[in-house]
Amino acid sequence: MAVDGLSVQLTAPNGRSYTQPTGLYINGQWVKSDGGVTLASTDPATEKHIVSVQSGSKSDIDKAVAAARAALKAPAWKSLQSSDRGRLLYRLADLVDEHRETLATIETWDNGKPYTVALNEDMAEVTGTLRYYAGFSDKVFGQVMELSPDKFAYTVREPVGVCGQIIPWNYPLSMAAWKLGPALACGNTVVLKPAEQTPLSILYFVNLIAEAGFPPGVVNIINGRGSEAGAALASHPDVDKIAFTGSTATAREIMRMAAGTLKNLTLETGGKSPLIVFDDAELDNAVEWAHLGIMSNQGQICTATSRILVQEGVYRRFVDAFKQQIREVSRVGDPFDEATYQGPQVTRAQHERILQYIDPTVFTDVTPGMRIFQEEVFGPFVAIMPFRTEEEAVELANGTQYGLGSAVFTTNLTRAHRVARAVESGMVWINSSNDCDWRIPFGGVKQSGIGRELGEAGLEAYSNVKAIHVNMKSKL
Numbered sequence: 329m330a331v332d333g334l335s336v337q338l339t340a341p342n343g344r345s346y347t348q349p350t351g352l353y354i355n356g357q358w359v360k361s362d363g364g365v366t367l368a369s370t371d372p373a374t375e376k377h378i379v380s381v382q383s384g385s386k387s388d389i390d391k392a393v394a395a396a397r398a399a400l401k402a403p404a405w406k407s408l409q410s411s412d413r414g415r416l417l418y419r420l421a422d423l424v425d426e427h428r429e430t431l432a433t434i435e436t437w438d439n440g441k442p443y444t445v446a447l448n449e450d451m452a453e454v455t456g457t458l459r460y461y462a463g464f465s466d467k468v469f470g471q472v473m474e475l476s477p478d479k480f481a482y483t484v485r486e487p488v489g490v491c492g493q494i495i496p497w498n499y500p501l502s503m504a505a506w507k508l509g510p511a512l513a514c515g516n517t518v519v520l521k522p523a524e525q526t527p528l529s530i531l532y533f534v535n536l537i538a539e540a541g542f543p544p545g546v547v548n549i550i551n552g553r554g555s556e557a558g559a560a561l562a563s564h565p566d567v568d569k570i571a572f573t574g575s576t577a578t579a580r581e582i583m584r585m586a587a588g589t590l591k592n593l594t595l596e597t598g599g600k601s602p603l604i605v606f607d608d609a610e611l612d613n614a615v616e617w618a619h620l621g622i623m624s625n626q627g628q629i630c631t632a633t634s635r636i637l638v639q640e641g642v643y644r645r646f647v648d649a650f651k652q653q654i655r656e657v658s659r660v661g662d663p664f665d666e667a668t669y670q671g672p673q674v675t676r677a678q679h680e681r682i683l684q685y686i687d688p689t690v691f692t693d694v695t696p697g698m699r700i701f702q703e704e705v706f707g708p709f710v711a712i713m714p715f716r717t718e719e720e721a722v723e724l725a726n727g728t729q730y731g732l733g734s735a736v737f738t739t740n741l742t743r744a745h746r747v748a749r750a751v752e753s754g755m756v757w758i759n760s761s762n763d764c765d766w767r768i769p770f771g772g773v774k775q776s777g778i779g780r781e782l783g784e785a786g787l788e789a790y791s792n793v794k795a796i797h798v799n800m801k802s803k804l
């Protein structure tokens with residue numbers, strides 16, 4: 329559907345050929361950037377150039393926001409029955425299923441994650457999230473409050489308005505689905521800016537949005553640099569909300585920029601999540617989850633359990649078994665090879681950033697003052713340290729600026745729940761790590777974010793409650 333000059337025919341390393349759109353998508357049209365600037369997309373496995381796509385400027389953001397504002401008021405969207413909004417989301421999920429091999433191919437090519445993961449995990453997350461929120465489209469209700477025989481009030485849930493959504497590169501399509509699903513279910517309109525490292529899959533997905541039947545202007549997609557397109561969106565006076573996923577440092581910038589018009593904000597940021605293993609844990613189970621918790625998706629997961637705290641009675645046994653697990657499972661290689669567990673990091677810059685912290689990626693006997701205990705590395709890089717008591721474990725777990733996820737391994741039921749309550753984090757996994765499900769709220773405390781995505785809680789971020797007071801008495 330892309331117009332001439334704004335799409336190319338590509339063949340991916342796995343032999344799959346497809347049409348790759350390269351434009352900006354504004355008001356239902358593929359267009360070129362005003363500034364004539366492009367972004368180069370690179371295959372991280374080979375560092376070969378894949379294709380260049382249009383990169384949005386401030387004036388492109390202005391046009392996209394204007395289109396989203398107009399679409400918000402247009403009858404095609406504003407007057408659409410809520411169940412019909414849901415039907416569009418269901419149709420979009422079905423189209424993603426039909427195109428899942430192509431979408432997963434693009435994701436792997438552009439991001440470096442193993443194809444089996446992109447196909448079986450990421451695409452399932454995209455469709456699951458879209459269908460979950462499709463079902464909510466006609467269930468976003470208010471309440472009636474009886475006050476006296478003469479007075480009552482009721483509430484309605486209204487869309488927040490034009491939502492700017494800024495997403496990272498580690499799960500490009502899943503992050504888009506997490507943000508688009510609830511926003512569209514609640515009747516908002518969207519300008520979404522993907523990460524500059526992974527611009528491609530979302531452009532293919534745009535054609536599916538159009539085919540599903542969303543009216544023009546409801547979803548606008550502007551690839552572009554954070555400092556230009558991202559900043560223009562975050563500071564735009566006609567944007568009502570910014571939903572952001574990325575680093576804590578960028579989130580601070582965004583808060584500053586959004587302050588001008590007091591925008592509604594949802595921020596999902598960094599983490600340094602602890603995984604606590606008590607002496608009484610099922611050790612093999614703890615080792616397997618600890619491995620998955622830091623090595624899957626090349627360690628590029630905001631909730632990665634990157635600090636492992638192990639009670640001293642099992643410390644040496646845990647460390648030995650953990651290293652063995654890495655040797656046996658973490659096969660690094662071509663992301664299109666089915667045997668590969670770990671593909672390349674997303675870019676050379678990211679790879680080098682991780683190596684700054686040093687060469688081997690398992691650090692034992694770490695102390696809380698070390699940078700590798702405190703700072704998010706965002707790679708297959710883990711710090712392991714021993715502890716003696718439960719109190720010490722909780723103190724260590726809470727000893728960073730972050731509070732996103734946390735994991736507790738123990739067979740002691742009461743301790744599991746006690747520690748779950750004591751750790752400062754938005755999510756806790758008891759005897760697992762990094763479980764994530766669209767039905768369950770996701771988000772952090774402290775400097776890991778503000779607000780929640782996913783689950784029913786995710787709808788609150790995309791609707792305002794309006795209270796309407798009714799007086800039935802004709803005399804004061």
Ligand code: NAD
Nearest residue numbers: 495496522523554555558559574575578596597598599630
């Ligand atoms: P980043 O913050 O640099 O970029 C994220 C997004 O923000 C990109 O789209 C980027 O273009 C945009 N951006 C950058 N500067 C901007 C600016 N000044 N104004 C507006 N937008 C701007 O993060 P990254 O390094 O690409 O991603 C990795 C980070 O994301 C990690 O710290 C990780 O923890 C975090 N992350 C968090 C979650 C979560 O849900 N909590 C999920 C994935 C990643």
